[in-house]
Amino acid sequence: xxxxxxxxxxxxxxxxxxxxxxxxxxxxIPVHLLRDGGQQHQQAYRQLNPNGxxxxxxxxxxxxxxxxxxxxxxxxxxxTPSLLPGAPRQRGAIRAIALDLASELQPLxxxxxxxxxxxxxxxxxxxxxxxxxxxxxxxxTALEKNLxxxxxxxxVGDEFSLADVCLVPQVFSxxxxxxxxxxxxxxxxxYKGLLELPWVAAAHPTQQPDAEA
Ligand SMILES: N[C@@H](CCC(=O)N[C@@H](CS)C(=O)NCC(=O)O)C(=O)O
Numbered sequence: 001x002x003x004x005x006x007x008x009x010x011x012x013x014x015x016x017x018x019x020x021x022x023x024x025x026x027x028x029i030p031v032h033l034l035r036d037g038g039q040q041h042q043q044a045y046r047q048l049n050p051n052g053x054x055x056x057x058x059x060x061x062x063x064x065x066x067x068x069x070x071x072x073x074x075x076x077x078x079x080t081p082s083l084l085p086g087a088p089r090q091r092g093a094i095r096a097i098a099l100d101l102a103s104e105l106q107p108l109x110x111x112x113x114x115x116x117x118x119x120x121x122x123x124x125x126x127x128x129x130x131x132x133x134x135x136x137x138x139x140x141t142a143l144e145k146n147l148x149x150x151x152x153x154x155x156v157g158d159e160f161s162l163a164d165v166c167l168v169p170q171v172f173s174x175x176x177x178x179x180x181x182x183x184x185x186x187x188x189x190x191y192k193g194l195l196e197l198p199w200v201a202a203a204h205p206t207q208q209p210d211a212e213a
Pocket of ligand 1: 009010011055067068112113
């Protein structure tokens with residue numbers, strides 16, 4: 001399998017954690033989102049992923065974009081260990097957190113959105129930071145409340161799941177963008193624990209071959 005990704009892309013980070021958790025071998029192919037005007041926009045890559053976003057997974061004849069679709073594909077092909085453990089109620093809670101982070105929050109802070117704000121709408125750096133603060137705080141405030149209800153050692157109960165796969169990269173992004181995490185003690189506690197897991201640690205952006213200082 002080949003995973004096209006970028007070291008500090010949150011969606012690529014999700015796919016790496018899932019691949020590692022399931023102990024699947026893969027070749028990591030870096031796509032530099034800032035170099036050459038963004039390698040994700042180049043023709044060769046767009047043939048794999050017409051959206052011009054990372055990650056893309058290639059598994060033989062199968063070419064997949066969207067990290068959650070990639071992870072569900074892996075889950076169906078390699079069900080053990082499961083990223084959707086437990087009863088329907090638990091799996092529902094897992095999917096809800098995954099979607100809150102991957103489908104509601106991340107698109108608002110994506111590179112192309114930040115570039116549009118800056119280059120087309122000419123917002124100042126302070127306004128761009130206010131945008132990031134606003135969406136992170138809104139999402140994490142709701143998430144902290146949700147975690148009070150459903151978390152245990154991990155986001156949902158005491159089993160590692162897709163919710164954790166989505167949490168780690170989003171908190172990493174928040175730290176990178178200087179978001180104040182002081183109001184989210186539970187989120188921080190779960191995040192710190194997750195970083196210690198070997199399959200999460202190996203997926204960390206700084207551990208990737210395309211990592212930059
Ligand atoms: N929903 C997509 C999001 C993919 C995505 O937004 N990827 C970002 C990096 S995290 C990207 O490639 N951005 C490039 C750009 O904005 O030009 C997924 O989960 O795969």
